[in-house]
Amino acid sequence: MFVARLNGMSVFDPLGDEVGRVRDVVVTLTGRAAHHGPRVIGLVVEVPGRRRVFVPITRVTSIDAGQVITTGLVNMRRFQQRPGETLVVGELFDRRVTVHEDGEPVPAVVEDIAMDLQRGGDWRLTKLFVRKGVDTGPARGLRLRRRRGETVLLDLEEVEGLHDAGPAQAATALLEAYEDxxxxxxxxxxxxxxxxxxxxxxxxxxxxxxxxxxxxxxxxxxxxxxxxxxxxxxxxxxxxxxxxxxxxxxxxxxxxxxxxxxxxxEPDEAADLRRLLTYDEDTAGGLMTTEPVILGPEASIAEALALVRREEVHPAVASLVYVTRPPHETPTGRLLGSVHIQRLLREPPHQPVGSILDPEIDPVSPDASLGEVTRALATYNLVALPVTDGEGRLLGAVTVDDVLDHILPDDWREDRGELTEVSDV
Structure with missing residues (x-):
């Protein structure tokens, strides 16, 4: 079984319910039996909620027909790599190694690795799919040139350097494995x-x-x-x-x-960041983005919808369109009002946005505290709020995702989903 093929494969419990998808294979490169090939100790499986958990290889009953079957009990604690463990996709793909051709050493990079089930029930790494003739230049150059060389499938003992982290690696094969x-x-x-x-x-x-x-x-x-x-x-x-x-x-x-x-x-980009750096991080000014969707009152609803549907506009930012006097880049002219995207969808496309302003959405000042911003979002049932200065000019917008980033614990990204350590799936 080649790891690149295994990566992304669905994992099922014995009842046929999908547990998640394989995202990596964990091996140990050292140990008493390492001369038989690095031993596979488990799989990194992505379960719902983008959490990655460890499934010991002893819990895997079958790898066949495009699926992995496990026993029913999976530890739901977030995967953390331990000393002595190596990630095949994350660390061994793209590793620079040496093969021998006519008695001469030839540089190569690892593009895939095969794992085989042994008679004793262990899975071990047995073969490497490598691309030969790749130089040892900088990683970014290597990434661009690596596909020119000849590819070959070799036994592990025919390759030197797999156990050595060595110089900088490229990341092409790794990123190809994660392209979805x-x-x-x-x-x-x-x-x-x-x-x-x-x-x-x-x-x-x-x-x-x-x-x-x-x-x-x-x-x-x-x-x-x-x-x-x-x-x-x-x-x-x-x-x-x-x-x-x-x-x-x-x-x-x-x-x-x-x-x-x-x-x-660029001066304009730097100016926005310099302005934001003057605010305390737990105020509306420190939380806000300086790139909300802004239009003049005469702009049509069709124009507004065209702006909010742009791929680069964050969903929370796209939820409100801010209508101001010129200029229409922050800090703008005076804020006239805001329009929710749902209202835009209910009105005729030719109608001007200035005619459908929501009078109940009050702006907050840049000095408003995190608590004030949170209460305002909750009061209006919104995911974004305008921020204005003392003269009513629009400075930016605070979105609920930025508020949550400051309300949640500092390590929330690392601990997401660890409310249940063990789950019978």
Whole structure:
């Protein structure tokens, strides 16, 4: 069974109910019987709620016909890698190794690994699918050139270097294995990796995907990634991120590093972040995004719907359209009112948005506390609120997801779903 094929395979209990999907294979590369091949000790399975749990290989009764069958009891504690454990997809895919051709060492990279069921009931890694002739240049260059070499299936003993983490790896095969994942799920997978491997994956991702992933990572992980990146790319990532998330990240950096990154950003983007950095993080100003959907009163409902349906607009931000006097970029002219997306869907497309303003949605000031913002959202049953200054100019919008980020414990991303440790599935 090749691990790349196993990855993403559905896991079922004996009654035929789906438990989750395989996301990685856990092996131990050392031990008394390591000369027989690294022993598979379990599977990382993604269960509902994007939680990743560990299923011991002893609980797997069958791997066949595109599915994995387990016994009925699964520990629902979030998977945490232990010393001596290695993730096949996360750490061994793309590993640089050496094979021998006509007695000469040839560099190669691992693209897939086969695991076999032994007579004693153990699963062990037995063969490597590698691509030969790949140089040992930088990881990003390696990622672009690696498919030129010849591929070959070899026994483990024919390959050197699998046990060595060595220099930087590419992340192409790993990302191909995770290509069906949304940014939230990819963030969960990246969080489980070692700091070295996280940095390598960050190097391989494009700017937009990395920005989306960093918005979903715990603070420590995204700060670690940002400080690893070259300054120019770190500034590019901050520009792509939601302004409030980028500001939270910048606030954790030393002042001189903040200024260095802001200087590298586009002036308009940097100006927004500089403004947000002046507010306390637990106020409406510190929570808000500076990129809400803004229109003038004469704009049609059709124009408003065209703006909120854009893919890059966050769902919570798209829930309200803010109608202001010119200019229509924050800080804007005076806020005239707001329109909920449901109201837009009920009215004729040609009607101006200025004619359907909701008079009950009152803005909050940038100095409003987290408690005030939370009560306002609850009072109006909204997922977003406008933030205005003393002269009534729109400064931004606070969304419920940002409020939740500040209400929940700091480690909520790491502990999500751990209310039940053991579940009889």
């Amino acid at each position: 994942l949304k940014p939230q799920d990819l963030a969960e997978a990246i969080h489980d990796l070692s700091p070295k491997r996280r940095a390598e994956v960050a190097d391989a991702l494009d700017d937009e995907t990395l920005a989306d992933v960093m918005e979903e990572l715990p603070d420590d992980d995204r700060l670690e990634i940002l400080t690893h990146l070259p300054s120019e790319r770190a500034a590019d990532i901050l520009e792509v991120m939601q302004p409030d998330d980028a500001t939270d990240l910048l606030a954790d950096l030393p002042v001189d590093t903040q200024e260095q990154l802001l200087q590298l950003m």
